[in-house]
Amino acid sequence: MxxxxxxxxxxxxxxxxxxxxxxxxxxxxxxxxxxxxxxxxxxxxxxxxxxxxxxxxxxxxxxxxxxxxxxxxxxxxxxxxxxQKVLTAVLFMQLVQAGKVQLNAPLSRYYPQIAHSKQITLRQMLDMNSGLYSMTDAQTMLSDSQLIKFAAQHVKVKAIGQHNYEPVNYTLLTGIIERVTQQSYxxxxxxxxxxxxxxxxxxxxxxxxxxxxxxxxxxxxxxxxxxxxxxxxxxxxxxxxxxxxxxxxxxxxxxxxxxxxxxxxxxxxxxxxxxxxxxxxxxxxxxxxxxxxxxxxxxxxxxxxxxxxxxxxxxxxxxxxxxxxxxxxxxxxxxxxxxxxxx
The missing domain is CATH 3.40.710.10 (DD-peptidase/beta-lactamase superfamily)
Structure with missing residues (x-):
């Protein structure tokens, strides 16, 4: 009723x-x-x-x-x-501005375990041109470090250099931000x-x-x-x-x-x-x-x-x-x- x-x-x-x-x-x-x-x-x-x-x-x-x-x-x-992603980009660019991160640095500098990471730059990740993608999401509550580890373990790569909108790019960038600053996002x-x-x-x-x-x-x-x-x-x-x-x-x-x-x-x-x-x-x-x-x-x-x-x-x-x-x-x-x- x-x-x-x-x-x-x-x-x-x-x-x-x-x-x-x-x-x-x-x-x-x-x-x-x-x-x-x-x-x-x-x-x-x-x-x-x-x-x-x-x-x-x-x-x-x-x-x-x-x-x-x-x-x-x-x-x-x-x-x-x-x-929200622009906030992540701003935080990342603040580190570039301070000389703590380089835009053209290869992804392998931070995630060497990811396939083809030597061919992918951090700039490409900011612009969704990295070729990174993920078909799997975490199904339990995880800490920041656990989420970033999960993303790095389950990410795949295709068509590096072509635009492909994939949130995993910004998850991994967040991982770099937290690692460099030693603070949470x-x-x-x-x-x-x-x-x-x-x-x-x-x-x-x-x-x-x-x-x-x-x-x-x-x-x-x-x-x-x-x-x-x-x-x-x-x-x-x-x-x-x-x-x-x-x-x-x-x-x-x-x-x-x-x-x-x-x-x-x-x-x-x-x-x-x-x-x-x-x-x-x-x-x-x-x-x-x-x-x-x-x-x-x-x-x-x-x-x-x-x-x-x-x-x-x-x-x-x-x-x-x-x-x-x-x-x-x-x-x-x-x-x-x-x-x-x-x-």
């Missing part, structure tokens, strides 16, 4: 729409059209659009936790998934990124997420008329094994500040930023897809999805974070909005 009631409430709320007001600095027809577009496609999550340092749309849609009738807000937390992210940037609602899913007051629940997109019918639970084991690749969360505001800080040389020197993101044709470099005037990122884990597009100067951008993945790619949508709004 309770389930029937929740389904009925869900249907009614979807039909009548959200009562949360649009928090936009501008009321232009174009921005209103964007807002209506997101509603029409049943977007569930938060959006932040900034042009030249000025917020032109900041709004949330749907529910963070439908069972508690808790709506998403602009302070809601969402899993970042693969958008989590400690380094907090010390070198979160605290210096004063990010108040960014952290790790297993360690920090439940301490937040604005957490969200992920929902499977089974039916647009019953959007909150099925939860999408990600196990602790699954989260644990995404070391350096997708086990963090943030808000739209924190994520914008983070990406802005990277583009504005607050975490790396200008030369290091230019080297890390040295492409203009949309190629993957250092955790981002790089175009001439802007960069794009995308992440999907369980039913969380993140998409962003940001100008190279860090003053303009689109952030989309969702706790209900639909058939629309948020990275493509962020890029289209960025270009449509001429940010």
């Amino acid at each position: 309770k389930r029937r009631s929740m389904i009925l409430i869900s249907l009614i709320l979807v039909l009548v729409g959200s009562s949360i007001p649009v928090q936009a600095a501008g009321r232009s027809t174009e921005i209103q059209q964007v807002n209506q577009q997101l509603k029409k496609q049943h977007f569930t999550g938060s959006v932040l659009i900034i042009r030249d340092g000025r917020t032109i749309l900041q709004h949330s849609y749907g529910y963070a936790n439908f069972m508690k009738l808790q709506p998403n807000t602009t302070a809601s937390d969402y899993q970042l998934a693969s958008t 989590q400690t380094l992210v907090k010390q070198r990124i979160i605290r210096p940037l004063k990010l108040q609602h960014t952290g790790f899913m297993l360690a920090d997420y439940q301490q937040e007051a604005t957490t969200t629940v992920a929902y499977k997109a089974v039916n647009s008329f019953l959007p909150y019918l099925v939860h999408d639970h990600e196990s602790k084991i699954a989260l644990n094994r995404k070391l350096g690749t997708g086990n963090m969360y943030s808000t739209v505001t924190d994520l914008f500040r983070l990406e802005q800080a990277i583009q504005q040389n607050k975490l790396l020197k200008p030369a290091s930023v230019a080297t890390l993101f040295n492409a203009t044709d949309g190629s993957y470099r250092g955790g981002l897809y790089n175009y001439r005037d802007f960069v794009v990122s995308h992440g999907v884990e369980s039913s969380y999805e993140a998409g962003l597009a940001m100008s190279r100067d860090g003053y303009s951008g689109v952030i989309l974070l969702s706790n209900r993945k639909t058939g629309v790619s948020l990275s493509q949508q962020a890029r289209k909005l960025y270009q449509r709004l001429r940010l």
Whole structure:
């Protein structure tokens, strides 16, 4: 009976729409059209659009936790998934900048047991051109060192030099970061990124997420008329094994500040930023897809999805974070909005 009631409430709320007001600095027809577009496609999550340092749309849609009738807000937390990889790339580039690691060093310097590792460079791993891939995931809770050892033992190689998006590249890079610094990845992210940037609602899913007051629940997109019918639970084991690749969360505001800080040389020197993101044709470099005037990122884990597009100067951008993945790619949508709004 309770389930029937929740389904009925869900249907009614979807039909009548959200009562949360649009928090936009501008009321232009174009921005209103964007807002209506997101509603029409049943977007569930938060959006932040900034042009030249000025917020032109900041709004949330749907529910963070439908069972508690808790709506998403602009302070809601969402899993970042693969958008986290740029943080790993930044930590790695900080070591390059300090002369502790060389971009063109062979993988064999750190993992000689991996086949063909003498032919693979660390730069290729950052850009997903290493040929490394893995078909096996750890099925138990492991420590960082155990996860890295597991990855090195189960990695395979094919087509070195060709782009092939494989998270194992960043797992192994995380292993190098921890070995060189003698600190955990989590400690380094907090010390070198979160605290210096004063990010108040960014952290790790297993360690920090439940301490937040604005957490969200992920929902499977089974039916647009019953959007909150099925939860999408990600196990602790699954989260644990995404070391350096997708086990963090943030808000739209924190994520914008983070990406802005990277583009504005607050975490790396200008030369290091230019080297890390040295492409203009949309190629993957250092955790981002790089175009001439802007960069794009995308992440999907369980039913969380993140998409962003940001100008190279860090003053303009689109952030989309969702706790209900639909058939629309948020990275493509962020890029289209960025270009449509001429940010």
